[in-house]
Amino acid sequence: MKKSTSRNPITNAGILNWFKGLFFSKNLTEDTSLGGRRRWVDYAFLVAFFLLLLLAASMSDVFFTERNISNLFRQIVTNGLISLGMLVVILTGGIDLSVGPVVAFSAIVVSGMIQNQHLPLPVAILISLCVGILTGTFNGFMISKFKLQPFIVTLATLGAIRGLVYVYSQTPITPEDPSFRTIFGTPILGPFTLSVLIMLVAFPLAAFFLNRTTAGRAIFAIGGNEEAVRLAGINVQWHIMLAYMISGLCSAAAGVLLASRLGIAQPSVGAGFELDAIAACVIGGAILGGGGGTALGTFGGVVTLGLIDNLLNLFNVQSYYQQIFKGLIILFAVLARRKEK
Numbered sequence: 001m002k003k004s005t006s007r008n009p010i011t012n013a014g015i016l017n018w019f020k021g022l023f024f025s026k027n028l029t030e031d032t033s034l035g036g037r038r039r040w041v042d043y044a045f046l047v048a049f050f051l052l053l054l055l056a057a058s059m060s061d062v063f064f065t066e067r068n069i070s071n072l073f074r075q076i077v078t079n080g081l082i083s084l085g086m087l088v089v090i091l092t093g094g095i096d097l098s099v100g101p102v103v104a105f106s107a108i109v110v111s112g113m114i115q116n117q118h119l120p121l122p123v124a125i126l127i128s129l130c131v132g133i134l135t136g137t138f139n140g141f142m143i144s145k146f147k148l149q150p151f152i153v154t155l156a157t158l159g160a161i162r163g164l165v166y167v168y169s170q171t172p173i174t175p176e177d178p179s180f181r182t183i184f185g186t187p188i189l190g191p192f193t194l195s196v197l198i199m200l201v202a203f204p205l206a207a208f209f210l211n212r213t214t215a216g217r218a219i220f221a222i223g224g225n226e227e228a229v230r231l232a233g234i235n236v237q238w239h240i241m242l243a244y245m246i247s248g249l250c251s252a253a254a255g256v257l258l259a260s261r262l263g264i265a266q267p268s269v270g271a272g273f274e275l276d277a278i279a280a281c282v283i284g285g286a287i288l289g290g291g292g293g294t295a296l297g298t299f300g301g302v303v304t305l306g307l308i309d310n311l312l313n314l315f316n317v318q319s320y321y322q323q324i325f326k327g328l329i330i331l332f333a334v335l336a337r338r339k340e341k
Contacts, residue, residue: 041336042285042297049304056311063314070191073199074261076306078103078254080199080299082273083280084206085250087298088243090281091210093223093290094143094150096244099251099277100270101161102132106255108165111173111265114180121180125256132252133245135161140241158274165267174264184260195257202250207295219243223290272323279326280305282333292337305329 056063082099089096106128113124135157142153184195192200210216218239221229230236259265278288283301286293305326312322 044336045283045285045300045304045333049300049307052304052307052311056307060311060314063311066191068310068314070187072306072310073191073196074193075309076302077195077199077261078258079273079276079280079305080302081202081250081254081257083277083298083302084202084295085247086274086277087281087284087286087293087295088206088210088219089150089247090278090286090288091220091223091290091293092240092243093226094240094243095154095278095288096136096139096247096251097151097154097274098135098139098157098161099247100273101158101165102135102248102251102270103255103258103273104165104265104267104270105135105161105168106131106252107259107265107269108169108173108267110256111175111259112169114175114177115173121177121183128256129249129252132248132250132255134248135251136244136246136248137241139248140244143244144237144240169265169267172264172266175259180260181263184257195261198253198257203295203299210295215239215242223292275323275326275330276305279330279333282330282337285337287337288334 062068082103086096086099109131110124110128113119113127114121117124119127139150139154139157142148143150184198185193187193189197208216210220218229218234219242221234222236222239226236255270258269280301281293281298282288283304284294284297284299286298308325309322312325
């Protein structure tokens with residue numbers, strides 16, 4: 001008699017399905033007319049991305065050089081981490097406009113702790129990360145407990161945190177500890193620095209969290225139908241708070257890495273960062289209002305915006321033109337996905 005086994009053999013198809021489930025949420029992979037329409041939109045953006053690469057390669061001889069690629073990835077670290085946190089908030093049906101001031105506050109705090117209080121680098125980084133988590137906790141509590149609009153709450157937090165930044169320091173702070181720059185800024189894997197690797201690792205971790213954990217799936221479900229999630233016995237208030245805590249943590253980490261890359265913390269930094277993050281999310285497939293979006297798609301949106309900025313910088317295009325492009329991109333992406341929810 002042949003021995004029977006309850007285990008299914010590991011096949012290439014099984015591995016592919018697991019990988020697909022890890023990075024793509026269910027509403028993107030289900031075979032429905034809605035999913036089909038979303039896939040066509042996603043394919044259109046993917047084609048546009050490769051056309052952008054071809055355009056960049058044909059118009060600039062230095063675009064695909066190792067130095068430029070290294071600079072590109074260093075420049076997108078900040079927006080990459082902020083966008084990742086923004087994605088988690090958008091999945092709940094919310095928005096976080098306070099990410100820019102949180103970046104500035106964490107950058108100024110970590111620099112001040114190193115330069116003025118002479119704290120060890122790990123302690124200074126931990127304190128600055130706690131600043132972001134506390135800000136996210138406050139946002140999430142006000143939104144989930146009192147049913148306030150995320151736009152209003154985070155707009156108020158934006159102003160308050162920006163004021164706290166200038167209360168802490170009205171002038172830039174330059175940490176003199178050389179290790180603050182070398183730890184995160186020295187290439188350790190080819191042209192990639194530790195800060196770049198942190199960002200690259202954060203995206204698959206976020207994908208795993210959103211698609212393979214109970215808390216991540218609850219966050220995703222809240223954006224689809226909050227009342228149904230509540231009736232299912234899931235603590236909606238806690239998961240909304242968790243989403244904003246993650247956003248605050250990501251923004252604080254972005255501030256630390258930005259201060260390390262620049263070697264200086266500017267109180268005025270972070271203006272308009274929320275626009276870049278929202279643009280990256282909607283380009284990557286996130287639906288404003290909740291119910292759709294992936295970590296992999298957001299990473300594609302971050303890289304796309306980085307390519308546009310990098311290409312325009314190579315041709316010395318003024319920064320305000322870049323803001324015009326980003327605004328048009330957000331409008332086009334939202335219009336393309338307007339009937340999908």
